[in-house]
Structure formats: C-alpha cells, structure tokens
Amino acid sequence: MDTVTVQSVTDGERPRVLLVGPAEHVESTADELRGAQPAFAVTTATSGERARSIVGERDVDCVVCAEALPDTDGVSVLYAIRDSHPSIPVFLYASEGSEELASEAISAGVTDYVPVSLGEEQPAVLANRVINGVEKHRTETALERQRERLAAINRLHRVLEDVAVSVIETPTREEMERRVCERLVESDSYAFAWIGDVDRGTRAITPSASAGGEEGYLEDVTITADESDTGKGPAGTAVRTSEPQIVGDIATAESFEPWRETTLERGFRSAASIPITHRGSVYGVLTVYSERTNAFGGRESEILDALGDVLGHAFNAVQRKKTLMGDVLTELEFRIPELESPLVAATEERDCSIRVDRTLPAGEDEYVQYLTVEGIPPDAVRDLAAQVDSVERVSHLGAEETETEHQFEVAQSDPPLTSTVAAFGGRVRSGTVRDGEFRATVELPPDADVRSILEAVRERYADAELVAQRTTEQDAVTTGEFRSRVFEELTEKQRTALEAAYFSGFFEWPRENSGEEIAETLGVAPATFSQHIRNAERKIGDVLLDEARDDEAPEGAGDD
Incomplete structure (x- = not known):
C-alpha cells in the first residue's frame, strides 16, 4: 500500500477521525489513514448506535460514514450527530446513482461526499478532505470562542463600570x-x-x-x-x-x-x-x-x-x-508592650515620648507616619529608626518653639495599626509611645465586631492587650458651624486674602489671576499676600484634620 501524504493541520494536532461502516470497510480505511503522513488518530464504529455513543463520550474532529450499516443508514447517523454536534464535519461515502441519498444528506447538513468509485485514489482524496474539513472546523471554532471571549470581556467591562458608579450611590x-x-x-x-x-x-x-x-x-x-x-x-x-x-x-x-x-x-x-x-x-x-x-x-x-x-x-x-458620621462610637484602648523597635526601646531608657500624629498610605506597600518626638535629638531619632528593616527613610521636618519636640516623616513598608483598624471602618484617634509601650485609642462604628478586631490586632501584635472599651458620643457639626470655626481661626487679613483669591480664580487651573495681580488689587506686597494665603490654608487644615495648634506662627510684618 502506498503511503498517503496530506497537508498538516494548522495547529499540529492529529485529526481525530471516527470511521462508521461495516467492519471490513472501516478496518481497511482505518489502516490507510493511520499510515498517512501525518498519521490520523482513528476510532471505528460498525453500528449507528455505537457511533452516536462515541461522539457523545469522546473528542472527535470528524466523522466519515458509509451509506449503509447493519442497523441503520448513513443519513440517519448524520441526523443523530447533527442533533448533538451541529458543527462537526461529517463526510458520507456516496456511490453512483444515489441522487436521493445526496438530497437527504444535504438536508441533514453533510459536509462533503467521498465517491466510492475513485478506486486507488480514494484514500488520498478522503485524507485531504478530512484535513480541509478539520482545519475549517477548528478555525471556525477558535474564532467563535474568541468572539465569545471578547463579548464576555466587553460585558464584564460594562459590569465593572456599572459597579464603580453604583457603589458611589x-x-x-x-x-x-x-x-x-x-x-x-x-x-x-x-x-x-x-x-x-x-x-x-x-x-x-x-x-x-x-x-x-x-x-x-x-x-x-x-x-x-x-x-x-x-x-x-x-x-x-x-x-x-x-x-x-x-x-x-x-x-x-x-x-x-x-x-x-x-x-x-x-x-x-x-x-x-x-x-x-x-x-x-x-x-x-x-x-x-x-x-x-x-x-x-x-x-x-x-x-x-x-x-x-x-x-x-x-x-x-x-x-x-x-x-465619621455616626453619633455613637465604640472606643477601644489598646496597650502594646515590647514593640521590637530601637526607637520604642529608647522611650524606656530615657525621659522621652513619641506621638503618632497621622499615618497615611503612600503606595501599594508603603505607609508614611508623621511623628512628634520629645526628648530625643533628631540625629539619634534617625539613627534608631534606620535600624528597623521596614523603615525606608526618615525626614526631620522641624521643631516646636520649645525645641524639645521635633516632627518627623517616616516611610515604612510594614502595615501600621491604622491599616488593621481601617479594615473595620475605624481610625486611630491617638497613639503614644512612652516607657517602652505603645498605647492607642481607636474609634469604630457602634456595630463593630470587637472580637474580630482584637484578633486582627493580635495577628499583627501578638502581645496586644485591650485595656478599655467604651461607648462614646460625638457631636455632629453642621456646615455653618464648621464655617464659623474656620473663620474664628483666621485673622481679618487672612480672610480677606483668602476670599480675594477664591473669587479671583486663584485656585482654578489654570489660574485666572496670579498672586501678584491679586496682591496689587489688595494693595499689599506679593510676599505678604503669599504669606496670608499659606497661613490661612494651614489653619483650615488644622480645623479640618482636628489638629489645631495652641501656638500659631507669627504672621510677619504684613499683618501689622
């Protein structure tokens, strides 16, 4: 028997062919296809019932069926396969003079015919038609899957957009x-x-x-x-x-x-x-x-x-x-001894303390803490903080007028307590390190699960203790009250500069009027206007963040 050579399927996987027909016919055809280059993966069935079973149980790329079988005919097999697998290629052997069979097969969705009368050329013709049919089917299937995937992605995009909008509302x-x-x-x-x-x-x-x-x-x-x-x-x-x-x-x-x-x-x-x-x-x-x-x-x-x-x-x-908006809060007070930090240990050895003023997320795995340190020189603070692996940088921001308290900005990779508390909708109202231990007061919604919060804190700080739990009330502040509080903090000249800047478009982008233009309108030097604006902004920040300071910086000559 001559070797049948055919063009390879595009994805390189051998075509999986099911041959259906009388035993003597399918075995000889199977041998020819298995010996082709490249070889076919061939399964045989000698009855319509067995053919339907194989198609239902296995992955089949193509079916080749004889006109007549012991229990049925080829067209009936074709109809049965089309019911469950409407797109799989099905080829039918056709003898001369079978016009009626051809008409029925076309109605049933036959892919193509393989003439019985081809003689020695029949194996090569069959192999190449199977290859072409399988390639077309695999390409169409891949395109359909791609269309389905793109449609699913587009639908999911719309879901994401809808969800992003709906969660706001x-x-x-x-x-x-x-x-x-x-x-x-x-x-x-x-x-x-x-x-x-x-x-x-x-x-x-x-x-x-x-x-x-x-x-x-x-x-x-x-x-x-x-x-x-x-x-x-x-x-x-x-x-x-x-x-x-x-x-x-x-x-x-x-x-x-x-x-x-x-x-x-x-x-x-x-x-x-x-x-x-x-x-x-x-x-x-x-x-x-x-x-x-x-x-x-x-x-x-x-x-x-x-x-x-x-x-x-x-x-x-x-x-x-x-x-933030609730009238009633759950307040928890935590004590965390023995924090593994040279800076914390220093508060036990010296007459000093550390106050955590604010903690902010600065990236995917970075947090920035603003600290006020009393009783430790700035250089010593930097040296002690640098010994902690999670600390990435330390910046000295300045000192209070007493010069015993210094402000620092510390960037670190380890999630602080505020991150753990925030997962439950809470905030750290205050945090202080003194005598080698950290004490923090946490505010949470009234329905917060205290047990779960304590477990979460202990996952981060194993020796954390809950030393107090209270229910507190916070006064609601109206818009008018907040505005009045801001204006109480501002001097007359600061308020004038702020209102002139606001209504002149100074805070727009791009600016509608520059600081020099507004200063000229007010009859003050540009440097004086700039100083008024900076101090006004700082005081608004103090009120907004509830961090008002007792001692304000002097306004300078422009306030006189």
Whole structure:
C-alpha cells in the first residue's frame, strides 16, 4: 500500500477521525489513514448506535460514514450527530446513482461526499478532505470562542463600570454586595455569583449575598479559609493569599474535590474567586461560576481582580463613613508592650515620648507616619529608626518653639495599626509611645465586631492587650458651624486674602489671576499676600484634620 501524504493541520494536532461502516470497510480505511503522513488518530464504529455513543463520550474532529450499516443508514447517523454536534464535519461515502441519498444528506447538513468509485485514489482524496474539513472546523471554532471571549470581556467591562458608579450611590455594604452579584449574572457571562465574609476565629466563609439560578447551592457546601480540605478551594485560597484563583475545569481540579459532585450537578464547569481587598486588608471574597470550561481567561481575570479592588475600596469607605458620621462610637484602648523597635526601646531608657500624629498610605506597600518626638535629638531619632528593616527613610521636618519636640516623616513598608483598624471602618484617634509601650485609642462604628478586631490586632501584635472599651458620643457639626470655626481661626487679613483669591480664580487651573495681580488689587506686597494665603490654608487644615495648634506662627510684618 502506498503511503498517503496530506497537508498538516494548522495547529499540529492529529485529526481525530471516527470511521462508521461495516467492519471490513472501516478496518481497511482505518489502516490507510493511520499510515498517512501525518498519521490520523482513528476510532471505528460498525453500528449507528455505537457511533452516536462515541461522539457523545469522546473528542472527535470528524466523522466519515458509509451509506449503509447493519442497523441503520448513513443519513440517519448524520441526523443523530447533527442533533448533538451541529458543527462537526461529517463526510458520507456516496456511490453512483444515489441522487436521493445526496438530497437527504444535504438536508441533514453533510459536509462533503467521498465517491466510492475513485478506486486507488480514494484514500488520498478522503485524507485531504478530512484535513480541509478539520482545519475549517477548528478555525471556525477558535474564532467563535474568541468572539465569545471578547463579548464576555466587553460585558464584564460594562459590569465593572456599572459597579464603580453604583457603589458611589449605594449607602450600605449589603446593598452593594447584592447589586454586584445580580449584575454579574445579568451579564449572561456567568451562571452564579456570591460574596462571602470570613470569620477570623473559625475561618469559616459565610455567604452574605448571591445571585443566579442556584442559590440553594450554598446551603449544600461548606467553605473555609483554613488549611483543611474545605479551605483549599478557590475561595479559601483567595482569602489566604489575597490573590485571584481560577479553576478552569471543575471536573478535573483536585482542589475542588469536596464540592465537585454538587457543583457539576448544577451545570457549573469553571470558577473564579477574587479577594475583596483594600490596603492589604481582606473584606471578603467574590466567587463566580460559568457553565463553560476555561471561561476565565487572562483579561477576564484581570477585570474581575479590578472589581475586587473597587469593592474593597467601597466597603472600606462605607465603614469609615459610619465612624465619621455616626453619633455613637465604640472606643477601644489598646496597650502594646515590647514593640521590637530601637526607637520604642529608647522611650524606656530615657525621659522621652513619641506621638503618632497621622499615618497615611503612600503606595501599594508603603505607609508614611508623621511623628512628634520629645526628648530625643533628631540625629539619634534617625539613627534608631534606620535600624528597623521596614523603615525606608526618615525626614526631620522641624521643631516646636520649645525645641524639645521635633516632627518627623517616616516611610515604612510594614502595615501600621491604622491599616488593621481601617479594615473595620475605624481610625486611630491617638497613639503614644512612652516607657517602652505603645498605647492607642481607636474609634469604630457602634456595630463593630470587637472580637474580630482584637484578633486582627493580635495577628499583627501578638502581645496586644485591650485595656478599655467604651461607648462614646460625638457631636455632629453642621456646615455653618464648621464655617464659623474656620473663620474664628483666621485673622481679618487672612480672610480677606483668602476670599480675594477664591473669587479671583486663584485656585482654578489654570489660574485666572496670579498672586501678584491679586496682591496689587489688595494693595499689599506679593510676599505678604503669599504669606496670608499659606497661613490661612494651614489653619483650615488644622480645623479640618482636628489638629489645631495652641501656638500659631507669627504672621510677619504684613499683618501689622
């Protein structure tokens, strides 16, 4: 037998061909195709029933069927295959004079015919037609998948945009969670979505919102964030690592073993779990399911990851708003002894103290603290702080009039206490280091989970103690009261300079009038106007940030 040589399939994978026909026919044809260059992966079936079974159970690129079989005919086999696999190439052997068969086959969606009368040329003709049919089918399938993926990405982009807008308008976390889940399912890309909260004590992940046709699914599964089998799935791993987790095929993924049967019964084939985070704090996890395998490609995963960031920022904002706007607060006082810091140790050895004035996030993994240090020379502060691995730089900002207190700016990579507290919507109202220990007063929403907060603080500071817990009230300040307080702080000349600058467009971009032009209008020197504006801005900052100082810097000659 001569070797049949054919053009290779574009992706290099051998065509998987199912030959259907009488035994003596399919075996000889199978030998010819297996001996082709490149070789075909051939499976044979000698009955229509067996052919339908193979197509349903295995990956087949192409079907070649004889006109007649022991239990049926080729057209009936073609109809049966088209019902379940409408796009797979199907070739039919055709003998001369079978016009009626040809008409029926065309109606059934045959791909092409292979004439029986070709004799010795028949194997080569069959092989090349199979190659062409498989290449066309694979190309069309790849294009269709690409179109579906692009459509899914576009839908997900719209979801992200909608969520970014809606979270601004949504007053509660519960409402945000519900809207996000509903919007993801409405996009038609996903079958089911849910958001879960993590119990810091038990490490159980409890669903707080869901959408889709399978809400009962969550009642049938147990999901945790620990190292047990129920914590090794995508949701638990996402919480532990703060990284998105993708399961392309639930049927084969080892990590999905505890929930595989229940999940597959509902038609879910792939899943993605996205941690909901902000500034290193995990607020929960978003998990999305698709009825398609490998539904979460690189770009899709990136958009979902961005959605997790948006939600983390929004959840944090809602909790902070509760603290800032609420009339009643929960106040906690922490004592943290034995902080591993040479600067802290110095307060035990000397008559000195450190006050944390403010902590600000400065990047993905960087924080800036503004400190007031009393009783330690600036050079000594820099030397002591430089011994801490997480400290990246220390800047001396200046000294108070007494010259015993100095202000410093310290950039560090380790998340401070404020970062931990912020995850629960709280803020550190005050923080002081004295006699080798750090004491901090924290304000939180009235419904804050104190046990979880204490556990979170102890994860960061193992020897932290909760020494006091109080319920306090804060007075609400109206816009008018705030304005009056600002004006009380300003001198008449500062207020005049500020109002002239505001109404002259000095604060617009680009500026409508320069400082020199406004100074000329007011009849003062440009340097005097600039000094008035700087001092006015500083005093507004003092009032706004609740950091008003008792002693103000002198205004200079221009105030006289």
